[in-house]
Amino acid sequence: MCECSHDAAGKWISVSAPGGMARQIIVDEFDSAEHAWKRVGTFADDTSVEKQLSRLKMKGVASRVISQSFCPTGL
DSSP states (O other): OEEEEEETTEEEEEEOOTTOOOOEEEEEEEETTTTEEEEEEEESSHHHHHHHHHHHHHHTOOEEEEEESSOOEEO
16 A cells, blocks of 8 residues: 655655554654754664663763654655
């Protein structure tokens, strides 16, 4: 199944597969020099996320986690 939508940012497509889409977990770090969040990585499992968060914590960097159950793809 494929559903498309249009918005000001462009055309995006939302897809699904048999059994559903795999959850994606995004980890961002806060860049205090630029006062902005920067993407560290996208992970599929909690163990990888925990390892990355531990690394960021040891560096003293603020972090956030975003869990997505969809996969936006720009065309």
